[in-house]
Amino acid sequence: MVSIKEIAKLAGVSQSTASMVLNSKGDYYRISPATQQRILEAARQLGYQPNISARRLRSGGEKVLPIIALMWTLDTRAHLVGRFLKGIQQGLSELEDEYELLIVPFVDNMLSEVRSLLTGTRFNGAIIANTTEQDELFLEQSDLNVPIVLYQRRSSKYNTVSVDSFKTGQMVAEKFAERGHRRLGLVMPDVSSQAIRLRKDGFVAKARELGMELLEHHIVYEDYSELGGYTAAKQLFATGGDLPTAIFATSDQMAVGILHALHELGIRVPEQVELIGHDNESVTRFTVPSLSTVHLPVEEMAKECVKLLADMMQHKSGHKVDKLFETSIVVRETCG
Secondary structure, eight states: OOOHHHHHHHHTSOHHHHHHHHTTOTTTTTOOHHHHHHHHHHHHHHTOOOOHHHHHHHTTOSSOOOEEEEEEESSGGGGGHHHHHHHHHHHHHTSSSOOEEEEEEEOTTOGGGOTHHHHOOSOSEEEEESOOHHHHHHHHHOOOSSOEEEESOOOSSSEEEEEOHHHHHHHHHHHHHHTTOOBEEEEEESSOOHHHHHHHHHHHHHHHHTTOBOOGGGEEEEOSSHHHHHHHHHHHTTSOSSOOSEEEESSHHHHHHHHHHHHHTTOOTTTTOEEEEEEOOGGGGTSSSOOEEEEOOHHHHHHHHHHHHHHHHTTOOOSOOEEEEOOEEEOOTTOO
């Protein structure tokens, strides 16, 4: 087993300095980023694996279990966390071994600040959701000290659990074409998200392929919220001219706001405008009219994340896995 003494010697620092960095206290003790990086690189080269269990026993813990971290961004996408946690709970209950779950929220573009991904001092493995493109770049360029699974992201390096978001966008455009629509609108949250960008790309590509009209000013970016959807709809229908007769909102939150705005504008749904959301949140069954939406199998995907990560932590899986789930359109009143 690699010791801190060996790491300190390779990095050219004292044992106490190496210990502080490997215990995620480097910033607190004002150890320079260059020195911290040198210590982490030495630990990686020597194959250092922190003994979290021993550390917790020394601090008086009773039963020591491996720790899985769920890392989720601190933003309005957190409305999906409840469904995701339900799936994780189901996944954990189906495993032979027991695990503890640690929630580690992080700020967009700041995943690199979670030092335990590099040191492995707080948890044994991580499920990472809703990373921005900058966060994804950090992951691709880093040598992490814990196994991870990415949710709703594609990666050339890490195991992933996702849906084909490009195909989902195509599917919605095809649905509108089947309904006879020729002029479309698209409402999206103004966030850095691989999945949402791919939904847009698929929708736009299929609309153009099928000869439908999707003008640039009919693609509206707003805040990821009901208010954002409301504001987007008001903006969309203030442009005049030939207005869209069908709208794809890439989140149910925004679709709910769109419904309210259209009601205020006196635009009847679905008679004058049809609407499809995304996620299949529980609220979609209770809007008036009820909201047609794309079902995202969040709970099932969360269970798969747990299974994949547990296999990695127990060294049962040595090859890269990309698990792809299917989406489907749930037809309700806003788009028959």
